[in-house]
Amino acid sequence: MLKRVLIALSILEVLLAACGGAKTAAPQLPVWESVQSTGGGQPAASPMESQPQIGSANSVYASNIPEFKHIVIKNAFLWLAVDDPTKSMDNITKMAEEMGGFVVSASMQQVTLDNGSQVPQVSITIRVPAERLYDALSRIKAETAQPVIREDISSQDVTKEYTDLQSRLGNLQAAESQLKEIMASATKTEDVLNVYNQLTQVQEQIEVIKGQIKYYDDSAALSLISVELKANKAVQQPLTIGGWQPAGVAKSALQALIVTLKFLVNALIWIVLLVAPVLVIVLLLPFLIIRSIVAYLRKRRKARVAVTPPPSGI
Numbered sequence: 001m002l003k004r005v006l007i008a009l010s011i012l013e014v015l016l017a018a019c020g021g022a023k024t025a026a027p028q029l030p031v032w033e034s035v036q037s038t039g040g041g042q043p044a045a046s047p048m049e050s051q052p053q054i055g056s057a058n059s060v061y062a063s064n065i066p067e068f069k070h071i072v073i074k075n076a077f078l079w080l081a082v083d084d085p086t087k088s089m090d091n092i093t094k095m096a097e098e099m100g101g102f103v104v105s106a107s108m109q110q111v112t113l114d115n116g117s118q119v120p121q122v123s124i125t126i127r128v129p130a131e132r133l134y135d136a137l138s139r140i141k142a143e144t145a146q147p148v149i150r151e152d153i154s155s156q157d158v159t160k161e162y163t164d165l166q167s168r169l170g171n172l173q174a175a176e177s178q179l180k181e182i183m184a185s186a187t188k189t190e191d192v193l194n195v196y197n198q199l200t201q202v203q204e205q206i207e208v209i210k211g212q213i214k215y216y217d218d219s220a221a222l223s224l225i226s227v228e229l230k231a232n233k234a235v236q237q238p239l240t241i242g243g244w245q246p247a248g249v250a251k252s253a254l255q256a257l258i259v260t261l262k263f264l265v266n267a268l269i270w271i272v273l274l275v276a277p278v279l280v281i282v283l284l285l286p287f288l289i290i291r292s293i294v295a296y297l298r299k300r301r302k303a304r305v306a307v308t309p310p311p312s313g314i
Helices: 002-017 083-097 128-142 159-185 190-223 246-307
Strands: 072-082 102-112 118-129 150-157 222-233
Touching: 072 128, 072 159, 072 190, 083 102, 083 118, 083 128, 083 222, 102 190, 102 222, 118 128, 159 190, 190 222
Parallel strands: 072 222
Antiparallel strands: 072 150, 102 118, 118 222
16 A cells, blocks of 8 residues: 555656646645555655656656647627617627627617717627638628728637646646545545645646636637627718818818807807897996986086076176
8 A cells, every 4th residue: 555655646746747837836745754664574665765756767747638739719800880780789699699609798879970960889799609700700791881991800829828728737637636546545634634735726726727728718619709880970981082082071171161150150149148138238238327417417507508697788
């Protein structure tokens, strides 16, 4: 039994050393204090003394490294001008579900144009099977007869990271198995607790790596498509002639005219409703008061002239 434990310790040390590339340092194995006597009455060698050196002919490495496969994550972004963004959002949602995908997020808001009217604007993100990415993009583009405003397709090769995670997972799982065997063979409570602590750390690392692998698997299997949908009324589609856009210029000029007329009308309303009454109060009232005073003074002067008698010599 002791020989089996010693061999297991040797294998486990090399396995944990192979996991040195992990972010969390490989757990250290407990040193066994108890020794058992061999059949000849001599104490057995310490587990640390019987361990082979890394790189020697007796070194043991994990043999369960997974088979190589190429892992590529593909994502896309589309910006379209459509007649009815809300209806197009529903169509894209149904398409994703038909393809075996799903909607990650979706939002709709009302946007106010320069002319005062409101139109919906939609943002929707979906996931579809990676092998149907281009088919999905074609069906989304079919939602409009207008040219695509913007289209981006990105690819990220994560094969190296994925392979490294798989290798580390295999080594940690082998270490987990060896730790379980050692804990089952331990007789002292202290040794059992030490091995249990190391086993817990290894299992935590295994769960973290499994989560990372699942993320890569899901991202590679289901491509992410982000779509921005704007109403045709909100997007300018000018005619271009040798770099000149007459329709765009005309629209800008018309918009400037509308803004100017709007300003003049607003100014006229302010003049009629605010400035004119203020001018009446500020100018007309003092004018009436002054006029009344002048008329009163003239009246008194005439009355004084009428009352004064003519000279006696006449």
